[in-house]
Amino acid sequence: MRLSRRAVLLTSGTAVSLVLTGCVGAKDSGAKANPSANASAKDVTLVISANDVAGGKNAAEAAWITDSVIPGFVAAQKAKGVTAKVTFNGSGVEDEQYKTKLELNLKTGSGADVFAADGIWLGELASAGYVKPLDDVVGAPAKSWDGWQQISKAVQQNLAFKDQLYGIPNGTDGRVLYFNKSLFSKAGLPADWQPKSWADIISAGQALKKLPGVNPIQINAGVPMGEATSAQGFLPLLAGTGQPLYNDSEAKWQGATEGVKDVLKFYQQVYGSGLGDKRVQQDKAGRDQSFADFSKGKIGILAEGDYFWRSVICPSKKDCGTTSMANRNDVVGWAKIPAMTPGKGVNGQDFVSVSGGSGWLLSPKTKYPQQAWELMAFMASKDMQTALSKAQIRISARADVNDATLTNDPLLSFISKEVLPITTYRPSDEKYNEVSLAIQEATGKVVTGTSPDEAAKAYQASLQKAVGAEHVSGG
Amino acid sequence: MPSTSPEAEVAPVAAAPVPARPGPAAPDGDVVGLGRGRAMVFVAPALVLVGVFLVFPAVWTIYLGLLDYSLTGSAAKAPTFVGLGNYVTALGDPAFTRSLYLTLLYVGFSAVVGQNVLGFLLAWFFRTTHAVVRNVLNVLVLLAWILPGSVVAFLWQALLDRRDGTLNAILGTTDYAWAIDHPMAVIIVFNIWRGTAFSMLLYAAAINTVPRSHLEVARMAGARPWQQLRDVVLPTVKRHVLTNTLLITLWTFNDFSPYLLTGGGPDNQSEILPVYIYKEAIIGGHLGYGSAISLLLLVANLVIAVAYIRLLRTRSHDEATA
Numbered sequence: 097m098r099l100s101r102r103a104v105l106l107t108s109g110t111a112v113s114l115v116l117t118g119c120v121g122a123k124d125s126g127a128k129a130n131p132s133a134n135a136s137a138k139d140v141t142l143v144i145s146a147n148d149v150a151g152g153k154n155a156a157e158a159a160w161i162t163d164s165v166i167p168g169f170v171a172a173q174k175a176k177g178v179t180a181k182v183t184f185n186g187s188g189v190e191d192e193q194y195k196t197k198l199e200l201n202l203k204t205g206s207g208a209d210v211f212a213a214d215g216i217w218l219g220e221l222a223s224a225g226y227v228k229p230l231d232d233v234v235g236a237p238a239k240s241w242d243g244w245q246q247i248s249k250a251v252q253q254n255l256a257f258k259d260q261l262y263g264i265p266n267g268t269d270g271r272v273l274y275f276n277k278s279l280f281s282k283a284g285l286p287a288d289w290q291p292k293s294w295a296d297i298i299s300a301g302q303a304l305k306k307l308p309g310v311n312p313i314q315i316n317a318g319v320p321m322g323e324a325t326s327a328q329g330f331l332p333l334l335a336g337t338g339q340p341l342y343n344d345s346e347a348k349w350q351g352a353t354e355g356v357k358d359v360l361k362f363y364q365q366v367y368g369s370g371l372g373d374k375r376v377q378q379d380k381a382g383r384d385q386s387f388a389d390f391s392k393g394k395i396g397i398l399a400e401g402d403y404f405w406r407s408v409i410c411p412s413k414k415d416c417g418t419t420s421m422a423n424r425n426d427v428v429g430w431a432k433i434p435a436m437t438p439g440k441g442v443n444g445q446d447f448v449s450v451s452g453g454s455g456w457l458l459s460p461k462t463k464y465p466q467q468a469w470e471l472m473a474f475m476a477s478k479d480m481q482t483a484l485s486k487a488q489i490r491i492s493a494r495a496d497v498n499d500a501t502l503t504n505d506p507l508l509s510f511i512s513k514e515v516l517p518i519t520t521y522r523p524s525d526e527k528y529n530e531v532s533l534a535i536q537e538a539t540g541k542v543v544t545g546t547s548p549d550e551a552a553k554a555y556q557a558s559l560q561k562a563v564g565a566e567h568v569s570g571g
Numbered sequence: 572m573p574s575t576s577p578e579a580e581v582a583p584v585a586a587a588p589v590p591a592r593p594g595p596a597a598p599d600g601d602v603v604g605l606g607r608g609r610a611m612v613f614v615a616p617a618l619v620l621v622g623v624f625l626v627f628p629a630v631w632t633i634y635l636g637l638l639d640y641s642l643t644g645s646a647a648k649a650p651t652f653v654g655l656g657n658y659v660t661a662l663g664d665p666a667f668t669r670s671l672y673l674t675l676l677y678v679g680f681s682a683v684v685g686q687n688v689l690g691f692l693l694a695w696f697f698r699t700t701h702a703v704v705r706n707v708l709n710v711l712v713l714l715a716w717i718l719p720g721s722v723v724a725f726l727w728q729a730l731l732d733r734r735d736g737t738l739n740a741i742l743g744t745t746d747y748a749w750a751i752d753h754p755m756a757v758i759i760v761f762n763i764w765r766g767t768a769f770s771m772l773l774y775a776a777a778i779n780t781v782p783r784s785h786l787e788v789a790r791m792a793g794a795r796p797w798q799q800l801r802d803v804v805l806p807t808v809k810r811h812v813l814t815n816t817l818l819i820t821l822w823t824f825n826d827f828s829p830y831l832l833t834g835g836g837p838d839n840q841s842e843i844l845p846v847y848i849y850k851e852a853i854i855g856g857h858l859g860y861g862s863a864i865s866l867l868l869l870v871a872n873l874v875i876a877v878a879y880i881r882l883l884r885t886r887s888h889d890e891a892t893a
Contacts, residue, residue, distance in 0.1 A: 192854060196642075196853055196854060196856075199642050199643050199856070200642070203642065203647070217643075219644075220643035220644045220856075221643060223643070223644045223645040223647075223648065224641075224642075224643045224644055224645070224647035224648050225647070225648045226643070226647075318837075318838075319836065320834060320836060320837075375733065375748045375751050378748075378751045378836060378837030378838065379733070379748070379751060379837075380750075380833065380834040380836060526643070526644040526645060527644070530855075533855070540837075540838055541838065544837065544838050
């Protein structure tokens, strides 16, 4: 008797739930955005979100948004008779966590109207229908924006997916090898060091290893470093073996190929012989640890993007906090990342790099698509970008701003002149982030002592699981 | 669990024939004399809540577990039905089986052995000490239990930190990364520290129920403390031990706080099931697969709960027939 009642209850509960369930996904994905919604509203509320926070991560950009962008935009709207209320919703977390939060917001249709996103997330977001092309959300005003003339095609590509633009890029970047000149002189290495091959990096590391308390080489590895493992470590090295990660024409990702194995062997050379600090790669906060170590003069060579130069070790204590280096300009040197051996890089290059770029996108669910676009365009205007460069110089998306500002910074002009012409970009495919995770796992395994061949095998297997065996080469 | 589930209350009422109006207590169990219809009205709100917040999410999880549903990418837009594919993948995935093994280690050492034994010992040895000492101890142990998880995690990070950690300073060790070199040991010790308060309180209350006369008789018969414990106290508190073990096992099985200490790392060495699910479903975005593993975790919980309840039942049965 009792059992059967229980059964009845369970069955009816199940039935009710199934009725309520309907089906997941597919919701709204067919709905067309309406670019002219609320276009003539007199009261406008907009929210900006980014992984910036006052007093923390990317503090300079956070200050730029709250002190320049918002007051400027509100004043410009007021001149048109529109009362705009713009709020900034900042975060200061790991990029992966910001991405998850962003996706959950977009999935539920909540969150900011204008938000910052990394270009490599676009494939996923667009395939899920979370973001839509500017043509659909904004329409004609986005097409006719005069700022596009200042933004090169290569930079626009960072926020394009399947030949459609999804937002305004805010710049680009490049990876180099940073080195500590005072450690170099103690180790008898030149202040204008420029390695020509991976072997040169290793031999410099061996010289640095003789100094007490110094961790010679920091090449990011492992899952805790997240995308920094792929972009700063594995991918520039892989570009130095001749083949890109993804072959567009064959639609194939590199599995356990010779190139991948060579890269993993390089990791083994670094971390298997005490040239790098294994535990920093395993630590949950390892990347921050590596920043702190470098700023204290405990790391010889470190591979990072220009973000490191401008946002981590900048001389200003206010902007860069505990990792700021007052003597940065005297102590820190930089060099291009060499191919495995000269001429072995992609397109037969001697030196390689990896670039990316983030930008501002708008939510297709925004109530004020036109005003949100105006806000984005305002942020990307020459005035605002110049204001941002005063707070923190970076390679802006705009050529007119770069021409005026980059000459003030030796590293950024080096990157824009020497690195951007030889750089490579990450695929915008929606599977990229899963492939990147497989890369992080493989490098992490090598650090903890797995042989490169075995790590390559495991990488091949996870890759096949993620993208399907027919899209994996090698192995 | 069964005593709090609403249908336990419904069952006797529902079994009654429907009286026309409220009457005196009927011999068939309709004690309150409400009648079926009114009784249903009374339990309806509870049933709705249970339905909305327990049954529906559980069924929803089962449903999601059958899809290749994902947080982003094209599988977020149009998930396809994969049947038992997610379960097959999970059971064949060494990452899942390793995670299950780590979970069993974690639950076994930190809850079943650690919190249980330490909680009991604290309750036992401090039962006769001065009230002030006992109260101070209570506050200290309770503090570990009531502090918010994020605060506690931060304190432990400061304790274990590789460079300037308190533990390294005390031991005089330099550059010893505890959370990286011994991740499982760290989260086990952490959970014992954090969760012992509950066991201690429960056992302190249980030990108080042991009749003093029994203990005195044992003492007069020349029983040593250890013999008193074994032959007088333990038989009396057996049921408390089972209940306590059931509760802390289930809590520990679903415990996520180790993530705040080790992040499941290094190299997945401390990736217990809740962390594995979080990484797969939320970070990796595989919502369908995550749902499937969640259901497996739920089944594991049910198996444990049923096993304990069986034990409890046989015990009460033994006592009734003794």
